[in-house]
Ligand SMILES: Nc1ncnc2c1ncn2[C@@H]1O[C@H](COP(=O)(O)OP(=O)(O)O)[C@@H](O)[C@H]1O
Ligand SMILES: [Mg+2]
């Protein structure tokens with residue numbers, strides 16, 4: 001069970017924001033003295049308070065009874081803005097990165113706010129915008145209407161064009177010191193009535209690596225695993241600082257192409273309450289050591305291991321092929337961030353492992369990716385079933401393509417599809433998973449799917465997705481596909 005502490009403890013005013021004193025003080029001052037600018041840039045590592053601070057600021061600039069720069073929470077404006085409204089707009093650039101959306105924004109920007117004095121646009125992950133979207137945004141930033149404030153947030157400041165940087169007041173959010181995180185954990189645990197010992201707090205805070213959000217989500221895993229009575233021993237287990245067995249198991253499973261033991265060892269690792277993002281990071285860290293050893297590095301400090309561990313690591317390194325290790329290192333380093341956005345991080349992690357297994361296959365075993373043929377799906381084709389089987393054949397191949405292209409999030413969502421049918425020139429797919437439906441039902445994604453479908457049947461002109469709440473247990477094509485793909489694709493039940 002997840003408590004989602006990081007959601008529950010989202011700061012409500014500036015005084016709840018920890019560790020960003022300079023930023024908080026400056027913003028409060030600007031509000032008190034009414035010296036606001038029209039564009040702010042919040043940058044810094046994830047989970048340090050960018051989005052939270054942006055929301056508080058958006059609220060505070062509109063509050064009519066602001067106390068020391070904080071929103072009062074009680075005036076008509078504060079109350080109205082705490083409900084969904086059109087004055088404070090949060091845009092996730094990761095999913096709305098196209099120029100049309102920014103153009104749309106540019107038109108709406110001109111309408112005055114309905115509730116307070118300012119309309120505030122918070123554009124999260126702004127580095128994800130496309131070049132043309134940046135240009136469109138730039139035009140607005142050049143001459144923003146008086147009633148508009150932009151807050152751009154990003155973890156990757158180096159990806160922003162200089163033209164944008166030069167138009168914003170920039171604030172750098174910092175990773176938090178260990179002690180601050182420990183104090184914060186204490187107050188969160190006390191409020192939730194979770195018991196703990198001091199040493200565990202340090203261990204958890206250390207694993208959070210300066211991010212409040214990560215610290216709280218690790219705390220989440222630990223607290224649920226320990227049944228709200230946190231002990232050092234259990235914490236250590238969950239965080240796995242001393243326990244690298246699972247990582248070795250997973251790596252061995254990949255190297256020996258043992259899909260069965262791969263799933264088992266991932267399950268075991270997670271069953272111990274380990275957070276999947278930590279597992280992934282540990283995999284990358286561990287593999288990095290092996291790669292360095294293979295490259296002849298033998299300085300303990302560079303390797304970041306204890307002198308006594310040298311022989312053990314060397315032995316492990318000897319068991320793996322250096323090319324596999326290199327690939328594995330980049331793969332796990334690469335998906336670390338994606339895990340955060342994935343609808344199903346477990347599937348994402350496993351499919352990354354599977355793709356490594358496929359890489360290993362290339363070298364040793366000649367096993368081409370199966371193209372689903374009509375005979376594989378169903379040996380005897382009845383005339384009336386022909387269209388249906390054809391639709392399933394197309395779909396199976398599309399699934400493989402999506403996976404091959406490492407479109408992890410999409411691939412995960414597509415494994416919930418449980419019906420496919422062709423009507424005229426349209427391929428209809430059905431899912432009973434609302435989250436997946438919402439993710440796929442987007443013109444950009446459907447276009448990607450259509451282009452893949454066309455690889456296998458050029459006559460299809462359109463792909464549509466339907467959400468089937470009634471039929472939550474329908475397994476129709478999933479069973480067929482499961483059989484065909486066996487261990488190649490893991491389907492959500
Ligand atoms: N500086 C902070 N002070 C208090 N809580 C924080 C801070 N930074 C992050 N958090 C916690 O992490 C969660 C996510 O923070 P968020 O503001 O979305 O981070 P960011 O936008 O920098 O990734 C918040 O709901 C809160 O629980
Ligand atoms: Mg954020």
Ligand SMILES: [Zn+2]
Pocket residue numbers: 062063064065066071072073074075076077078
């Ligand atoms: Zn107010």
